[in-house]
Amino acid sequence: MRTYHQLTDPDRSGLAEQIGAQRRRVAERVASMHRIVAVMSGKGGVGKSYVTANLGRAVARSGDAVGVLDADLNGPTIPGLLKAPAGAAAPAVGLDGVKCVSMGQFLGDGAPLAFKGPSAESFVWRGAMEASTLREFLGDVDWGELDLLLLDLPPGMQRYVELCDIIGKPPPVLTVTIPTPESRDAVRRAMHTARERGSELLGIVENMVGREYHGTAADDLAKEFHVPVLARIPWHPPGNVWDELADHVSGTR
Amino acid sequence: MKFLCVECDQQMAFAERQLPGDGTLAASFKCPKCGRVVAMLTNPMETQLVSSLGVEIGGRTVPSEPFEMVNTFVTGGPTWSPDAQDRLARVPSFVRGMVKKIYGDYAKEHGIAEITPAIMDTARTELGLEGM
Numbered sequence: 001m002r003t004y005h006q007l008t009d010p011d012r013s014g015l016a017e018q019i020g021a022q023r024r025r026v027a028e029r030v031a032s033m034h035r036i037v038a039v040m041s042g043k044g045g046v047g048k049s050y051v052t053a054n055l056g057r058a059v060a061r062s063g064d065a066v067g068v069l070d071a072d073l074n075g076p077t078i079p080g081l082l083k084a085p086a087g088a089a090a091p092a093v094g095l096d097g098v099k100c101v102s103m104g105q106f107l108g109d110g111a112p113l114a115f116k117g118p119s120a121e122s123f124v125w126r127g128a129m130e131a132s133t134l135r136e137f138l139g140d141v142d143w144g145e146l147d148l149l150l151l152d153l154p155p156g157m158q159r160y161v162e163l164c165d166i167i168g169k170p171p172p173v174l175t176v177t178i179p180t181p182e183s184r185d186a187v188r189r190a191m192h193t194a195r196e197r198g199s200e201l202l203g204i205v206e207n208m209v210g211r212e213y214h215g216t217a218a219d220d221l222a223k224e225f226h227v228p229v230l231a232r233i234p235w236h237p238p239g240n241v242w243d244e245l246a247d248h249v250s251g252t253r
Numbered sequence: 254m255k256f257l258c259v260e261c262d263q264q265m266a267f268a269e270r271q272l273p274g275d276g277t278l279a280a281s282f283k284c285p286k287c288g289r290v291v292a293m294l295t296n297p298m299e300t301q302l303v304s305s306l307g308v309e310i311g312g313r314t315v316p317s318e319p320f321e322m323v324n325t326f327v328t329g330g331p332t333w334s335p336d337a338q339d340r341l342a343r344v345p346s347f348v349r350g351m352v353k354k355i356y357g358d359y360a361k362e363h364g365i366a367e368i369t370p371a372i373m374d375t376a377r378t379e380l381g382l383e384g385m
Contacts, residue, residue, distance in 0.1 A: 002262065007255045012267040013280075015254075019292035021317075022307060090320070106320075106327055115326045117305075118276060118297040125298065128305035132322045135307070140319040 026139035026166055033067075033146045036171040037202065037249055038163065042190025044155035046178045047207040051233070051245075052152040053081035055174075057096040058242035059250045064147035067091060069137050070102030071163065072154035073130055076114050079104040090141045099146075101137045131162045138166060148250050157193045170199040174230070174249060177217045178208045184217035191225055202249060203230035210234045257293060258284035265291065270311035274335060276300055280310050308342055308385050334369045355382065 025027050030036070039052045052068055060066040070078035078084070082094025091099035103113055115122075115129050143149070151171060153159050166171045173194045177187045195201060206218035209232045218229045231245040256265040265282035268290065272278060276297030283290045293377050295303070303310060307322050318324070333341065359376040360368050377383060 001259055002257060004255060007257060007264040009264040009266070011255065012312060013254075013310050015308050015310070018308040018313060018317075019306070103327070106323055114328045115329055117301040117326065121298055123303045125302040128302060129322070129326060131328070132305055132307045136320050136322055 021219055022135060022139065023168070026135060027168065029139050029141070029143060033149045035147065035150065035250070036149045036167065038151040038153055038160060038171045038173045038199070039176060040153040040157070040160055040173050040190055040194065041155065041176045041183075041187055042157060042193075043177065043183045043186035046176050046183060046187075047233070048176045049077045049153075051080060051174075051176050051205055051207060052150050053098075054237075054242045055245055056098045056148070056150050058081070058239075059148050059244035060096040060098050061092060062243075062246060062250070063100075064225055064250060065145060066097075067099040067101075067141075067143050067146045067149045068152055069149060070100060070104065070152050071134060071137075071159045072152060073103045073133060073134075074173075075154065076102040076104035076107075078102045078152055090137075091143060097144060101141045103133070104164075104236065127158075130159075131166065132164055135161065135166050138163075148210060157190050160190075160194065161197070164197055164199075170194070170197045172202050173198040174202045174205060175227075176205045176207055177220070177221065179206060179213045179215040179217050181215050181217065183213075184215065184220050187217065187221050188224070191221065195225070201225055201227045203228040203244065205229075205231045205233060207233045208235060254293075256282040256293070258287060258289055260289075261286040263287075267311055270309075274339070278303070278310065313320075318346065318350055320350075324353065334367055336370050337368045337373060340373060341372055354380075355380065 039048050041048050049072065056066045056068050067134060068078050068082070070076045079092060080099050082098050082100055084094035084100050086093035090101040090105055092105060093099055107113060115126065117125060151163055175187060175191055177183045191201060204218045204221050204227060218232065222229045230248045231241055231242055258265050261284055265284050268281045268283045270278070270280045275361050278295045278300040279292055281290050281292045307317065322369045323365055341349065341353060356373055356376055359380065360372065
């Protein structure tokens with residue numbers, strides 16, 4: 001009996017062509033983006049979205065066109081941080097002209113994300129549905145020409161891996177941690193994943209510095225991965241902290 | 254996926270797709286040599302897995318719309334009854350998204366959890382949307 005690859009007649013179902021069309025749509029969007037940077041941690045609650053939003057605003061204030069893709073589908077916070085108008089068609093435009101797309105724009109106030117579909121063994125299809133959602137966020141949004149697209153990743157590395165596949169190549173990553181050893185250990189795993197996948201490690205941002213959280217996470221990670229500590233963000237940061245970080249990350253100056 | 258007529262050693266060709274509306278899918282494939290037809294029947298979970306990839310077995314008759322997956326599968330607001338979904342599916346695709354949003358916004362404003370054909374009729378009258 002012949003096997004799959006030995007059957008070469010055209011597939012009238014056109015599944016391969018449909019997948020190809022999806023990839024072309026994303027590739028066309030990505031082609032109009034000068035630089036894509038993923039903001040990741042691997043650890044929850046370290047302020048990735050806070051760093052993403054303020055970094056995006058700082059780059060935008062310098063005159064660059066900036067977009068933020070909120071990849072945290074279950075806990076979207078970017079529209080709130082950028083004060084993007086609720087219910088606006090994607091992309092919404094927030095503070096300092098930063099464009100954004102987020103699941104928050106598609107959900108009612110306080111409504112949790114849920115997908116229609118059979119509830120039994122939903123884990124089988126949920127991952128594919130979430131990846132398709134990210135693909136639409138990237139490919140179906142009229143981003144226009146962007147100097148910088150920031151990918152605000154949720155904790156863990158699943159979204160990072162999905163976005164690597166969707167974009168077609170691993171994006172450079174900016175890593176956010178807090179000073180504690182617990183954060184360091186979680187972030188280390190994420191950085192190994194990013195490096196093994198082929199992403200350029202741009203450096204470390206140490207957030208929430210100077211109060212309850214103690215440790216040397218940023219310095220430890222910088223030493224281990226041979227990357228710089230790009231910023232240390234105190235609880236009430238002065239504005240120039242973001243401007244200096246923008247200079248490191250935007251790659252346009 | 255592909256289907257092989259083992260007796261004829263021929264790749265079978267896609268012939269027809271049916272969506273009964275209960276979450277299942279039926280697709281038939283025909284051997285171009287002997288004419289034998291087989292049907293592939295998927296359960297709701299299998300159908301959902303294919304749908305979650307953003308593809309349609311049998312091919313697309315119209316290009317995918319922006320945010321098709323999100324607009325179709327994400328529920329953060331009112332749900333659509335099967336009858337209402339059927340009615341929405343008959344709206345021309347180029348305005349379907351807009352029509353869906355209008356009814357969705359109406360339901361949210363009125364605290365309606367499920368959009369049914371009756372709700373659509375009421376909204377259409379109140380909003381002056383005859384024909385939608």
